[in-house]
Amino acid sequence: xxxxxxxxxxxxxxxxxxxxxxxxxxxxxxxxxxxxxxxxxxxxxxxxxxxxxxxxxxxxxxxxxxxxxxxxxxxxxxxxxxxxxxxxxxxxxxxxxxxxxxxxxxxxxxxxxxxxxxxxxxxxxxxxxxxxxxxxxxxxxxxxxxxxxxxxxxxxxxx
Amino acid sequence: xxxxxxxxxxxxxxxxxxxxxxxxxxxxxxxxxxxxxxxxxxxxxxxxxxxxxxxxxxxxxxxxxxxxxxxxxxxxxxxxxxxxxxxxxxxxxxxxxxxxxxxxxxxxxxxxxxxxxxxxxxxxxxxxxxxxxxxxxxxxxxxxxxxxxxxxxxxxxxxxxxxxxxxxxxxxxxxxxxxxxxxxxxxxxxxxxxxxxxxxxxxxxxxxxxxxxxxxxxxxxxxxxxxxxxxxxxxxxxxxxxxxxxxxxxxxxxxxxxxxxxxxxxxxxxxxxxxxxxxxxxxxxxxxxxxxxxxxxxxxxxxxxxxxxxxxxxxxxxxxxxxxxxxxxxxxxxxxxxxxxxxxxxxxxxxxxxxxxxxxxxxxxxxxxxxxxxxxxxxxxxxxxxxxxxxxxxxxxxxxxxxxxxxxxxxxxxxxxxxxxxxxxxxxxxxxxxxxxxxxxxxxxxxxxxxxxxxxxxxxxxxxxxxxxxxxxxxxxxxxxxxxxxxxxxxxxxxxxxxxxxxxxx
Numbered sequence: 001x002x003x004x005x006x007x008x009x010x011x012x013x014x015x016x017x018x019x020x021x022x023x024x025x026x027x028x029x030x031x032x033x034x035x036x037x038x039x040x041x042x043x044x045x046x047x048x049x050x051x052x053x054x055x056x057x058x059x060x061x062x063x064x065x066x067x068x069x070x071x072x073x074x075x076x077x078x079x080x081x082x083x084x085x086x087x088x089x090x091x092x093x094x095x096x097x098x099x100x101x102x103x104x105x106x107x108x109x110x111x112x113x114x115x116x117x118x119x120x121x122x123x124x125x126x127x128x129x130x131x132x133x134x135x136x137x138x139x140x141x142x143x144x145x146x147x148x149x150x151x152x153x154x155x156x157x158x159x
Numbered sequence: 160x161x162x163x164x165x166x167x168x169x170x171x172x173x174x175x176x177x178x179x180x181x182x183x184x185x186x187x188x189x190x191x192x193x194x195x196x197x198x199x200x201x202x203x204x205x206x207x208x209x210x211x212x213x214x215x216x217x218x219x220x221x222x223x224x225x226x227x228x229x230x231x232x233x234x235x236x237x238x239x240x241x242x243x244x245x246x247x248x249x250x251x252x253x254x255x256x257x258x259x260x261x262x263x264x265x266x267x268x269x270x271x272x273x274x275x276x277x278x279x280x281x282x283x284x285x286x287x288x289x290x291x292x293x294x295x296x297x298x299x300x301x302x303x304x305x306x307x308x309x310x311x312x313x314x315x316x317x318x319x320x321x322x323x324x325x326x327x328x329x330x331x332x333x334x335x336x337x338x339x340x341x342x343x344x345x346x347x348x349x350x351x352x353x354x355x356x357x358x359x360x361x362x363x364x365x366x367x368x369x370x371x372x373x374x375x376x377x378x379x380x381x382x383x384x385x386x387x388x389x390x391x392x393x394x395x396x397x398x399x400x401x402x403x404x405x406x407x408x409x410x411x412x413x414x415x416x417x418x419x420x421x422x423x424x425x426x427x428x429x430x431x432x433x434x435x436x437x438x439x440x441x442x443x444x445x446x447x448x449x450x451x452x453x454x455x456x457x458x459x460x461x462x463x464x465x466x467x468x469x470x471x472x473x474x475x476x477x478x479x480x481x482x483x484x485x486x487x488x489x490x491x492x493x494x495x496x497x498x499x500x501x502x503x504x505x506x507x508x509x510x511x512x513x514x515x516x517x518x519x520x521x522x523x524x525x526x527x528x529x530x531x532x533x534x535x536x537x538x539x540x541x542x543x544x545x546x547x548x549x550x551x552x553x554x555x556x557x558x559x560x561x562x563x564x565x566x567x568x569x570x571x572x573x574x575x576x577x578x579x580x581x582x583x584x585x586x587x588x589x590x591x592x593x594x595x596x597x598x599x600x601x602x603x604x605x606x607x608x609x610x611x612x613x614x615x616x617x618x619x620x621x622x623x624x625x626x627x628x629x630x631x632x633x634x635x636x637x638x639x640x641x642x643x644x645x646x647x648x649x650x651x652x653x654x655x656x657x658x659x660x661x662x663x664x665x
Contacts, residue, residue: 003589003590006588006589007589010589010591011326014330024352025351025352028351029349031348031349035346035347035611035615036614036615036619037610037611037614037615037619038347039346039347039349039351042340042610042611043340043351043352046336046337046340047337049329050330050333050334050337052329053329054326054330056325056326056329057324057326083382083383087379087382087584090378090382091577091580091581094560095574097560098560098573101564101573102570106561113557114557117552117553117556118549118550121382121548121552121553122547122550122553128550132553136554136557137557140558143210144209148209148210148212148213149212149213150209150212150565151568152565
């Protein structure tokens with residue numbers, strides 16, 4: 001039943017997003033220049049399609065809800081909540097890494113980022129983690145900057 | 160150039176030392192990627208596109224195609240040894256592959272999987288070479304209305320046949336189409352949905368979306384696997400070959416699986432997972448002992464493995480002949496074609512014969528290379544499975560970040576990829592298929608241009624889409640595929656569901 005509730009929330013969210021999309025589309029200038037449709041018509045069709053699919057999803061959810069009316073719903077376990085927290089922390093940590101990507105430079109930001117992640121996912125193996133973080137950074141930096149000619153940001157390091 | 164001459168000419172192109180080397184590198188990388196649970200062919204190809212900067216397009220595309228079929232080839236290894244498909248298409252291989260490995264037959268099962276893939280791949284490439292040319296010559300007569308019908312048909316089938324819910328498939332497609340409208344409209348010069356962000360003026364980078372949706376999002380699955388401790392590896396022992404009895408059981412399944420796989424690949428949107436599922440169901444139906452399936456039937460490994468590899472070749476049919484991808488991974492390869500300034504489609508056979516025939520012929524050579532890689536070296540390559548998943552997921556995130564930055568050298572793309580990573584995780588949790596979004600994003604621009612051009616030519620008369628017989632026929636097929644999907648409610652999906660629940664359960 002939890003999945004069905006999530007589907008209903010998804011459908012409503014999509015309807016709201018599609019309405020915003022259609023409103024932005026309506027505010028675009030109607031520059032036709034020999035084109036009978038202009039830049040607004042196709043997005044309007046897509047917005048309509050999004051709303052129609054969300055309505056279809058609501059109908060599917062309603063049918064499934066009736067079929068599953070008697071089944072008991074499983075609640076969120078402590079493990080589920082823990083996993084969500086871990087994933088949220090990973091997203092924040094990755095976001096911080098991206099903020100520091102150019103200012104600190106690839107050779108400093110990457111080993112710090114990897115060491116942080118490895119300390120959690122490969123606990124207690126400090127030597128291995130340090131070797132992986134530094135080794136990965138050196139290999140990827142050399143591969144991109146030297147062999148492929150794709151310059152990675154160096155930050156304050158005078159490389 | 161007819162098909163036979165094309166193949167011979169292509170073999171001469173593909174046999175050049177640099178092409179051979181990069182085909183080998185591609186197949187090797189593909190095999191390695193397939194051993195990494197979490198990274199599939201789409202993300203693998205997208206991640207490695209920056210590596211091809213500076214290469215000539217033929218070499219680059221041979222390598223990228225090698226990654227694709229290398230991935231499909233090697234997906235069986237994790238399915239058989241780890242009870243986790245290396246890519247989604249290998250999900251059916253798990254059903255019988257893992258029980259066979261647990262019964263001490265890991266080596267012979269891996270050998271059958273490799274031989275099945277080789278035979279199906281070779282048959283598939285031959286069929287591709289002979290089907291693509293006539294199809295391309297028909298497509299040369301397509302105008303905007305026909306192209307609109309074709310893309311609409313491809314999008315409707317991928318919406319209808321991917322995932323378990325028609326509504327979610329459509330939702331994913333429309334989200335992809337909506338993303339495709341972001342940026343400057345080429346006909347009017349109007350900025351659409353950019354919200355003043357400079358980086359969005361040149362549209363949403365397709366590769367950033369692929370890496371976010373497929374690589375970054377899949378890291379979350381690895382985190383779940385790591386924390387749940389669901390990964391139990393069977394070690395390979397003994398000689399990597401099979402007995403006469405196993406071959407007798409497997410070879411008819413390989414031939415049937417190859418045919419099913421190629422047809423599934425040639426139908427836009429069906430994909431390797433459906434090919435594997437249908438071939439597995441077919442084998443179970445024709446078997447005199449269907450009760451063995453799910454407990455360790457060698458045909459249950461041979462047929463889906465053959466089907467997924469033949470499907471790869473089928474998926475190239477429309478990419479090369481029509482300019483419409485046949486699977487998520489060929490959608491990424493289509494993105495690479497466009498990045499190199501080459502428009503895939505019917506003109507490709509005339510404007511770039513060296514490239515297209517060289518690419519097709521490189522698949523023959525790549526298949527032979529994969530057999531060599533997968534038979535004697537499988538034990539060595541499988542060692543990648545013994546790397547702790549906690550380390551692997553960090554490395555994948557590191558590679559994804561470096562790859563995304565290298566597309567445009569800006570951190571905006573990194574945040575965008577992270578955003579799509581979160582979206583991809585939500586898609587997985589909500590059972591929304593990702594492939595339709597990719598199709599919508601990559602085909603949305605052409606769909607809109609064909610739509611507008613057709614209406615400009617007809618002075619705004621919408622009946623143009625129905626009065627042109629090919630366009631009308633394709634739109635009718637699209638309506639039938641949507642209607643049939645809604646009516647059938649995907650009963651065969653039960654087999655796939657059972658496979659997935661077994662993977663999660665063990």
